[in-house]
Amino acid sequence: MMEHEGYTIFKEIVPPPGTVLMKRARRGQPPATQLSKHVVEEAEKEEVEVPEPVCGGIPIDVVSSPDDSGDDEKTLAEVMEEAGKGKEPASLARPKVIPKGAAGITMGEKGGKEEVAEGGPGREMVEVLARLPLILNRALRVEEQMIDQTGQLHRKDAEIEALMLQLAAESSKHAALQEEFAVYKSAMSALKADNKALREKLSKADGDKEAAVASSSAATVQAYKTSLPCRKERLDGIRRAWEGLASSLIQEGEVKAAVLGELDPFSCMAVDPIYKEEGFDLTDDTIQQFFDLLDGISEG
Secondary structure, three states, rough: EEEEEEEEOOOOOOOOOOOOOOOOOOOOOOOOEEEEEOOOEOOOEEEEEOOOOOOOOOOOOOOOOOOHHHHHHOHHHHHHHHOOOOOOOOOOOOEEEEOOOOOOOOOEOOOOOOEEEOOHHHHHHHHHOOOOHHHHHHHHHHHHHHHHHHHHOOOEEEHHHHHHHHHHHHHHHHHHHHHHHHHHHHHHHHHHHHHHHHHHHHHHHHHHHHHHHHHHHHHHHHHHHHHHHHHHHHHHHHHHEEEEHHHHEEEEEEOHHHHHHHHHOOHHOOOOHHHHHHHHOOHHHHHHHHHHHHHHHHOO
């Protein structure tokens, strides 16, 4: 194994005639890229099977190179420009069957140097194919990055979906709260209307009660005024009966005048202001007491 221009170069392994072996290694392991310089001549068809060599037929490890990261960032135009300045990296190509007399094709190495036919596009093809392993390596790395980014995108999609589900749940809760608030608002409006109707009803009831009390008071006063003449007439009859009874009792000598004077219920009428205004001041209770007194005297 030798170090050449920053690449790890392994010893050539000669495969069976007419085969090209290329094996991509995993990350961290060098690939075994082997090409054969074997030339098979077919005399009948006058054609020669010539696999294009890679650095003289020596396999190249493109993964373990320390300069891969810098070369991966170069474009194909830069690669061609460097190839035109004389930088000849390793090339990789599939074996071709060409006519024996074709020009411009690399036939192998001679004395440690590649022998390239002049006057054809073979050298440019070799220079382009020399960068093919680096381009493939870069494509592999880009593919791995894309896979990683795809995984990240899938995770982001899962997170977004979870957030959307959470948002939907929150929206459902918000809608339920709005519906509950609408029901509460409607109930409050109904209670407010009921309260207003109740206040109006109470106010009307108070007015009716006051009117009823006033009407009752007026009726009572009117009835009292209407009953005044009857009461006065009644009182006059009682007074006449009292005077007749007292006169007869005194004449018969059963009762003295002094005793009857103490029992006279009409002596207070002359000084009573209500009696002066209305003509009498005896209530039903007073009249009843007077009749009880007369009954007691009669029984005695």
